[in-house]
Amino acid sequence: MKLKNVGLAEKKRIRLQKELDSKKTQLERNMLGQFATPPNLAQEIVNYIFEKKLFDKQMIRFLDPAVGTGSFFSALIKNFPEGKIESAIGIEIDRDFAKVADELWASYGLEVINSDFTHLNPPKDERELANLILTNPPYVRHHHIEKKEKMKLQRKIKSKIGYSINGLSGLYCYFLLLSHSWLKKEGYGIWLIPSEFMDVNYGTIIKKYLTEKVTLIHIHRFEPDDVQFADALVSSSIVIFQKKKPEKNGMATFSYGGNLLHPKISQLIPIGALKHSQKWTHIPNNTTFLDIDIEHETPRLGDFFKIQRGIATGANKFFIMQRTKAKSLGIPEKFLKPILPSPRNLKVEKIESDGWGNPILDDSLIVIDCELPENVVKKDYKQFYQYLKAGKESGITERYLLKKRFPWYKQEHRESPPFLCTYMGRNNNKNKPFRIIWNKSEAISTNVYLLMYPKDALAEMLNDNPELEQAVFEALKQIKTKDIMDNGRVYGGGLHKIEPKELGRLPANELVEILKQYDYQLPTQQKISSWV
Ligand SMILES: C[S@@+](CC[C@H](N)C(=O)[O-])C[C@H]1O[C@@H](n2cnc3c(N)ncnc32)[C@H](O)[C@@H]1O
Structure with missing residues (x-):
């Protein structure tokens, strides 16, 4: 009562x-x-x-x-x-x-x-x-x-x-x-x-x-x-x-x-x-400064992967389009890079590649990326120049990111990553907020994904034995969504996000278990066994 x-x-x-x-x-x-x-x-x-x-x-x-x-x-x-x-x-x-x-x-x-x-x-x-x-x-x-x-x-x-x-x-x-x-x-x-x-x-x-x-x-x-x-x-x-x-x-x-x-x-x-953190008021808005080396007893994903956000074009609608459209606009092939669709439009978890490195997907998207100065484009690639001119007239070059770039249609450099993790999502009956993708193509992605590049011992292993990618992918898929969610942040309304350093902080136990099964005589083998 x-x-x-x-x-x-x-x-x-x-x-x-x-x-x-x-x-x-x-x-x-x-x-x-x-x-x-x-x-x-x-x-x-x-x-x-x-x-x-x-x-x-x-x-x-x-x-x-x-x-x-x-x-x-x-x-x-x-x-x-x-x-x-x-x-x-x-x-x-x-x-x-x-x-x-x-x-x-x-x-x-x-x-x-x-x-x-x-x-x-x-x-x-x-x-x-x-x-x-x-x-x-x-x-x-x-x-x-x-x-x-x-x-x-x-x-x-x-x-x-x-x-x-x-x-x-x-x-x-x-x-x-x-x-x-x-x-x-x-x-x-x-x-x-x-x-x-x-x-x-x-x-x-x-x-x-x-x-x-x-x-x-x-x-x-x-x-x-x-x-x-x-x-x-x-x-x-x-x-x-x-x-x-x-x-x-x-x-x-x-x-x-x-x-x-x-x-x-x-x-x-x-x-x-x-x-170890001097200031706490950055948290949770920005936790990238929290060092992953702290209390570092178990191996972390950051020990095996360099993790980066995908590119920010500053004007996706202008720079990203179907390959067929780019062709019809007369944009030369050498200025087109394959790029993955957003997670919403990507239905598969494994992306196969055609003979040219293009992803075999329903959507065949490209991003425009060119480093030639405008006067050269104007002289040598007239049709492409017309497209750029139309973009300029629409005012996109006034946008923050484009203003900072030279030339404004040159994208940040990214290699195509063998693995990706979606950057944000909602947790509901239909969807998991985070998905791991295995990319066998040459496509890069925008910043709606985190790009995972194997490094050190893992990079060497995969270089020598590409068939191991399958095992690494399986290990990455075993990471629990809850663990990713717990390391990321959640916004009012239930939107979850994870930044590269936060993903890097996740324990990599599943990966270590799988790598243990492969007895490779690598100079760095020592390092991995000492973690186990
Ligand atoms: C911020 S107010 C909070 C009052 C109340 N708890 C509230 O939440 O509305 C702080 C209170 O602590 C009292 N106070 C200040 N110094 C104190 C002390 N040394 N010992 C006990 N109370 C004190 C003040 O008079 C004041 O009422």
Whole structure:
């Protein structure tokens, strides 16, 4: 049974919160970090707890060390049935806020302690600790914290968890590290904090904490222009972790935009890679900087393949067409390169070749690629020149990529790849988001595919024994779609994408297994066996 009249109490809370806020100056609010969580955001976080079933098998012992008027407690009791909350404590330094929280929520089971959280010590008995710390701590900047106070807190943190905290840290960093000893083993910490810790120097210790002392589960970053706390002028993140040692190959979700349960984009990131990464706010929008050599114990696809996106023509409609059309336009054969159709129009997984290297497919597409200067084309290839002229008149040469190229109809260089992986797709009943293609032709592709070129030992093996391509293809096909999806990123609406470095990070166990069956005496054989 849900608790009665929570809605009425919440309405009253919002009204009283506004009244209290309006009585304070901006400076007073900054000094105590008094920027309340918008009710819908508190609700969103509680929905996450509910949806992810974090407390399906246990009662909740709640603690908010900066409870304010109790926005999180209110959202919690609205969602969870009566009797699910075993204990609830809210700590608040400001007498007025503490009084409101007490009046509103004491009868629902919240014990309000009017005190400075940083001066308190947790209960000694592990059983009395909280298993859910859900909070929006004060975002008080370091220059508002007195020097003496700072030093005292630094010593306290050093003695509690052995970390030295940087003097430029905001109060929320002290809150986060001090709360470690208030959280029960395997309990959850859910923190709404400024995103800046992910990039600035003083945040290094927080990142260390999140990758060493606890198991990071999820970091959701709001878009900076969707400022959750308009008056606090910071962009915020929700950080979710569990108090237990991180697993060796653990992964954490990083998401961005939209909301916590339905982000615009999200990606699983190996904790090992996070440890070595200076900045976290690029994630998940750009993870190509995460080095594949990190925690590199198992062989990865990147050890066997050089992986690149296909070409970006900048104007596919102009440069790519049926071979027959190119012929009818009088474009000479030497300026035509075979190119694969988009994955949507490619029905096979193995592309055979005709005697000239053209793919044997329903669509016989080419891309225009020529490096001769325009005046030479004009003089020697009149019909081709007419086509280029028409393109120019249509305005395509004003496009970004074309402006950067010289001449504008010369494409990036790519060899034809023996293997490709589709770059993006949706996961539904009909389709897999990613497919591996075996290309026996000379065709290249556009950037809707990743091109996989065997390198080192594998390149040598295939060179000497082309029949091995079949086995490599079979091995690549065994890579689980879920593994590719987990290493790529997903966009709101369910579109999955994988970048070359992300594909390169995938374990290549299937490939190693297959290669093991072939006893080739290669100089690099040693290297492969040492991985196995
Ligand atoms: C960002 S507000 C969050 C309030 C509330 N939890 C919410 O989400 O709406 C931070 C709260 O922490 C309180 N606070 C600031 N310093 C504190 C301290 N040292 N100990 C306890 N509470 C503190 C402020 O008065 C303020 O109410």
